[in-house]
Amino acid sequence: MQVTMTVNGDEVTREIEPRLLLVHFLRDHLGLTGTHWGCDTSNCGTCTVQMDGEPVKSCTVLAAMAGGHEIRTVEDLERDGVLDPVQQGFMEEHGLQCGFCTPGMLMTARALLDENPDPSDDEIRTAISGQICRCTGYTTIVRSVRWAAEHPAEVTP
Amino acid sequence: MQVPAPFEYERASSVEDALALLERLGPDARVIAGGHSLLPMMKLRLAAPEHLVDINDLRELDYISDEGGEVRVGAMTRHRALLESALLGERFPIIHDAERVIADPLVRNRGTIGGALCQADPSEDLSAVCAALGASVVVRGRDGERVLDMVEFHRGPYETAVADGELLVEVRIPAHEHAGSAYEKVERRAGDWAVAAAGAALRMDGGTIAEAGIALSAVGASVTSERAVASLRGATASEEAFAEAGRLAAEDCSPTEDQRGDVAYKRHLAQELTTRALRRAAGRALRQEA
Numbered sequence: 351m352q353v354t355m356t357v358n359g360d361e362v363t364r365e366i367e368p369r370l371l372l373v374h375f376l377r378d379h380l381g382l383t384g385t386h387w388g389c390d391t392s393n394c395g396t397c398t399v400q401m402d403g404e405p406v407k408s409c410t411v412l413a414a415m416a417g418g419h420e421i422r423t424v425e426d427l428e429r430d431g432v433l434d435p436v437q438q439g440f441m442e443e444h445g446l447q448c449g450f451c452t453p454g455m456l457m458t459a460r461a462l463l464d465e466n467p468d469p470s471d472d473e474i475r476t477a478i479s480g481q482i483c484r485c486t487g488y489t490t491i492v493r494s495v496r497w498a499a500e501h502p503a504e505v506t507p
Numbered sequence: 508m509q510v511p512a513p514f515e516y517e518r519a520s521s522v523e524d525a526l527a528l529l530e531r532l533g534p535d536a537r538v539i540a541g542g543h544s545l546l547p548m549m550k551l552r553l554a555a556p557e558h559l560v561d562i563n564d565l566r567e568l569d570y571i572s573d574e575g576g577e578v579r580v581g582a583m584t585r586h587r588a589l590l591e592s593a594l595l596g597e598r599f600p601i602i603h604d605a606e607r608v609i610a611d612p613l614v615r616n617r618g619t620i621g622g623a624l625c626q627a628d629p630s631e632d633l634s635a636v637c638a639a640l641g642a643s644v645v646v647r648g649r650d651g652e653r654v655l656d657m658v659e660f661h662r663g664p665y666e667t668a669v670a671d672g673e674l675l676v677e678v679r680i681p682a683h684e685h686a687g688s689a690y691e692k693v694e695r696r697a698g699d700w701a702v703a704a705a706g707a708a709l710r711m712d713g714g715t716i717a718e719a720g721i722a723l724s725a726v727g728a729s730v731t732s733e734r735a736v737a738s739l740r741g742a743t744a745s746e747e748a749f750a751e752a753g754r755l756a757a758e759d760c761s762p763t764e765d766q767r768g769d770v771a772y773k774r775h776l777a778q779e780l781t782t783r784a785l786r787r788a789a790g791r792a793l794r795q796e797a
Contacts, residue, residue: 351516368516368559369549374508390509392547393698395613404587404616410546411617414516415539415561458613479697480611 353417357382358426368414373397375413376423384424384453388482395481398454399423405458407480424453427460435498436460445494447485454481459495468499511549518561525562525674526649532558534671539563540583540622543614568621568676571595580678582621587612589620599640599680600791601688601706601784605632608690611698621675629664630700630725636690637678638722638730639706645677654679657722661730683718685711687792691780692724695767701725702767703776705756707784709744711792716742721752721785726777727761734759735781744789753782 354363357380364379376382376399385408388396392410399408400422427434433441436459440446445455455478462469462477469477474495475488483491517532519525529536537556539545540563548554562568568583571592578598580589589595590606609615609623609632623633624644637644638657646653646660646669653668660668669675692704701724708720719739722730735755742748762773 367513369511369513371510371546374510390550392543392614395611398613401616405613406616407613410543410614412516412539412542412546412559412561414518415542415563417518477612480613 351414353413355413355416355418356420358422366413368412370413371409372399372411372413372416372421373408375416376408376421379413382423382425386450386453388450393482394451395458395478396451396454398457398481400457400461403461403464405454405461422457424456427456432503434460435501435503436463436495438501439494439496439498440491443490443493443497445487445491447483447487447490451481451483455483455491459498462495463499463502467502469495471496509550511546512552512555514549514556515558516561517558518564520564522565522567522647522674522676525560525565526647526672528560529672529674530649532560536560536671538625538674540619540625541585541617542622543610543618544622544626544628562674573682575682577682578680580620580680582619582624582675582677584620586610586615586618586620586623590615598682599636599688599708601636601639601690601708601788604690605636605692605704605706608632608692608694608701614698620678624660624678625667625669625675627661627663627665627667629727632690632692632701632704632706632724634661635704635706635722635724635730637680639690639708639720640680640688641708641720642678642680644675645679646673647676648673652676658731683710685717685792687711687788687790688720689784689787689791691784691787693776693780700767703762703773703780705777705780705784707781707788709739709785709788709792711744711789714743716740716744716748716789719752719785721756721781723756723760723777723781725762725767726773727763732756732759739785744793746786749782749785749789752785753778753780756781 388394535557568581570581688708704724710718735752757778
């Protein structure tokens with residue numbers, strides 16, 4: 351079947367099998383390997399991307415179901431060499447750690463801040479509660495999101 | 508890499524279109540709503556439908572409406588919308604209690620109330636919530652609609668009264684004055700299935716309990732305890748009455764031992780959580796948060 355969706359602002363059309371998962375569509379068909387693929391069981395949240403502005407686990411969405419929708423991946427955060435505040439925050443506060451869960455965390459953080467520019471630490475922890483960091487370092491991730499909240503970009507694309 | 512077995516994909520454009528597709532495709536077709544129960548089952552090959560009918564475009568089933576005597580919730584209403592609804596939070600606080608602990612925000616962005624009820628997972632929360640609240644569901648087929656209470660609807664684990672070619676379209680929750688409700692759940696970590704959970708709804712007449720609803724999750728196929736409910740009817744709202752109802756509910760449930768705990772522990776939780784849910788429900792009914 352043919353699927354058409356908007357990925358990072360560009361409309362893409364591909365011939366796919368109906369059983370193809372969105373995470374594999376992004377990685378294997380579009381080469382957007384920034385979206386990581388982790389547990390495969392909808393638990394770890396490392397495959398998180400935004401669908402129509404909401405964070406979703408892309409291993410639990412069929413590419414076919416994403417047809418007609420807007421997908422945003424971690425590749426879309428940096429613009430013209432300028433990092434998104436959430437990316438800068440993860441650098442400043444060492445939220446990256448091993449880096450595996452980072453793309454998903456960044457997409458959730460971006461969605462959270464778009465909706466709630468000044469979240470409490472509890473709200474940040476709730477927002478990322480569906481995503482597992484096996485560095486056991488949520489403290490620095492929370493600090494990173496807080497840093498981004500305190501340093502909003504002057505121009506939001 | 509876990510991928511589902513091959514299937515054919517159809518996207519429905521309306522309820523009528525979905526029903527026509529289900530009729531044409533027959534019993535090997537499954538409806539997919541949010542997909543957060545069905546897709547993991549398909550990846551694990553616990554389910555292998557030959558056709559999927561995607562109903563995510565059915566915005567006509569995404570609503571929460573106040574009809575005065577009852578609140579109607581469309582089957583495609585997502586968990587996130589349930590949690591963000593001020594109307595539901597005010598009328599049925601049990602729904603917000605439960606939604607806060609259903610999976611995680613990312614899953615709640617996709618999962619739907621209709622999908623949750625139709626999945627009928629024995630550890631699923633909204634079935635217990637709806638049963639405690641005395642909700643009914645509307646099932647539509649090509650020949651018309653049926654309205655079922657939760658006992659008629661929920662046939663057992665992973666089995667409901669929705670037949671081939673039918674679609675759950677709406678949940679109806681009766682709204683009462685002087686009513687309160689609450690949900691209590693113990694889980695091992697954020698987003699996990701419950702070790703045990705209990706929901707309670709009370710309608711008060713002064714300090715007396717006019718009507719009660721109790722439903723448990725993750726402790727066996729039968730979610731309600733008629734004896735516990737009967738023990739509360741006409742009783743004075745008191746710690747003793749709540750404790751006795753908790754004891755009866757725990758006796759009537761049938762937990763199984765698994766990685767989340769042994770039978771005695773789960774039965775203990777069923778008792779304690781039922782008691783706590785009743786205490787909070789009564790507090791809310793009397794406008795005094797317990």
